[in-house]
């Protein structure tokens with residue numbers, strides 16, 4: 142990468158190029174999605190970790206968007222390129238204060254740094270059908286075990302967006318009223334439990350299987366998730382989202398997410414909505430994970446480009 146090249150712009154441009162064509166008004170990644178509303182009620186233990194206002198006692202309203210990764214608006218939900226799914230939230234307090242959380246349905250990422258992620262995107266794009274082995278992507282995966290593990294990780298199609306777990310991946314730095322600071326990774330666990338579809342059940346599945354399902358489910362009653370914070374122990378890595386923290390780390394229940402309503406005319410509504418991994422509030426700060434700032438810089442390019 143030449144020194145003059147700006148990383149966020151390169152990431153954005155490379156994603157656009159990877160899509161092969163532009164869908165005006167749509168996101169360049171997580172293009173297929175749907176907007177919902179709901180509420181968040183903090184759990185009593187949340188304030189032990191942070192003074193962030195949405196994690197005290199006042200409920201927030203939520204705007205949230207379910208998505209399939211990839212750059213194609215009408216991709217089938219069962220396509221391999223849709224296997225990474227997103228869930229992004231804006232929490233809005235009664236005084237208008239806002240904070241966001243962005244999650245995907247895998248607990249670790251494919252790249253250790255944004256620069257390495259750019260390398261992965263470029264290796265994918267440089268791999269043309271008739272190239273001799275080893276192809277650029279095979280070479281990349283051969284020299285980046287975290288990326289190989291990400292590619293090989295099982296990513297079954299969930300029964301529903303309501304039976305999937307989601308992870309914010311990057312550590313955040315939380316400070317409580319006593320001034321104690323801890324690193325936390327947020328995740329969301331479905332109240333219905335996790336449930337996945339058998340691959341042999343997917344033949345002939347409707348292209349909008351999961352988006353149709355969640356609309357019907359929410360219309361019948363609220364869909365609930367638990368927001369949890371996994372708390373780092375001393376020495377746990379906070380700047381690399383490919384490194385999972387051991388599962389025996391303390392997990393604090395932070396509150397209940399209730400998805401209550403599909404936003405009518407989601408397609409035009411979601412265009413005006415954007416989420417940012419660095420939209421934080423006092424008591425909740427970024428860690429030293431370089432993705433948080435670089436991603437925010439990429440999203441700040443992507444949002445105006447689709448208005």
Ligand code: HEM
Pocket residue numbers: 152153156167168169170171174206207208226227228229243244245250255258308309310311414415416432435436439440443444447
């Ligand atoms: C350097 C790495 C990454 C790049 C370049 C990138 C880029 C993008 C872009 C350009 C969009 C569309 C944004 C918009 O138009 O508003 C997007 C959406 C999204 N990204 Fe990333 N992303 C990266 C890493 C991640 C990670 C690690 C996560 C998970 C924690 C994530 C979760 C999401 C979600 C959930 C959306 C959809 C947001 C929505 O529904 O509006 N991304 N990403």
